[in-house]
Amino acid sequence: MCKATGAFIGVLLLAGPFLAGAAPAAAGERRAPQAGDCVILREGGSGWLLKAPTYWLRGTIDRLVRERRMAGICPLLGKPSAAYTRADHAQVAAAMPCVANAADVGEVDVLRVHVLVDAWETPWSHQGSPPGWLFRGQFLDQTLHRGMVIDMDASWLEFCEERS
Known part of the structure; x- marks a missing residue:
C-alpha cells in the first residue's frame, strides 16, 4: 500500500465518529453532521517539529447526501506521494x-457534504513538503x-469551533 493511500485510509478510520448515525451523542462521542455545521479540512503538520495541521479550508455544511458507492482498489501511481502532481x-x-485489498471491494455507504467555503489557508510554495489537496488557492483542481x-x-x- 502506498503512503498516500495509507494516509487516506487512516483519515477514513479516524472519521468514524463524524459519520456516526443519528443517535444522540454520548459523552466523548461526536454527533452526526448537520446542515449549518462549521467544518474544516486540515492538511499538513506531519513533520518532526510541526505537528498541527498547517493548511486548511473552512466552511459551512450546505447539504448532506447519503449514497452507496463502489469501493474499488485504490490507485497505485507507482511513485511516492512526495512526487504526486495536482x-x-x-x-x-x-477514487475515494x-x-x-481486492477482497474488500464492494459497495459502501458514504456521506457526501456540500460545503459552502468561507475561508482557507493554502501553501504557495513547496516549503519542505510536497503540495497536497490544498495548494496555491485551490482545493484539488x-x-x-x-x-x-x-x-x-x-x-x-472535522467540526470546527463556531465563529462569532
Whole structure:
C-alpha cells in the first residue's frame, strides 16, 4: 500500500465518529453532521517539529447526501506521494472511498457534504513538503473563492469551533 493511500485510509478510520448515525451523542462521542455545521479540512503538520495541521479550508455544511458507492482498489501511481502532481491528487481523491485489498471491494455507504467555503489557508510554495489537496488557492483542481460550494466526502472533515 502506498503512503498516500495509507494516509487516506487512516483519515477514513479516524472519521468514524463524524459519520456516526443519528443517535444522540454520548459523552466523548461526536454527533452526526448537520446542515449549518462549521467544518474544516486540515492538511499538513506531519513533520518532526510541526505537528498541527498547517493548511486548511473552512466552511459551512450546505447539504448532506447519503449514497452507496463502489469501493474499488485504490490507485497505485507507482511513485511516492512526495512526487504526486495536482492531477495525481485529484485521481486519488476521485477514487475515494477505496480499499487496498481486492477482497474488500464492494459497495459502501458514504456521506457526501456540500460545503459552502468561507475561508482557507493554502501553501504557495513547496516549503519542505510536497503540495497536497490544498495548494496555491485551490482545493484539488478547483480555484477557491468565498461562497463556492464544494462536494466532498464527510470523512475528510472535522467540526470546527463556531465563529462569532
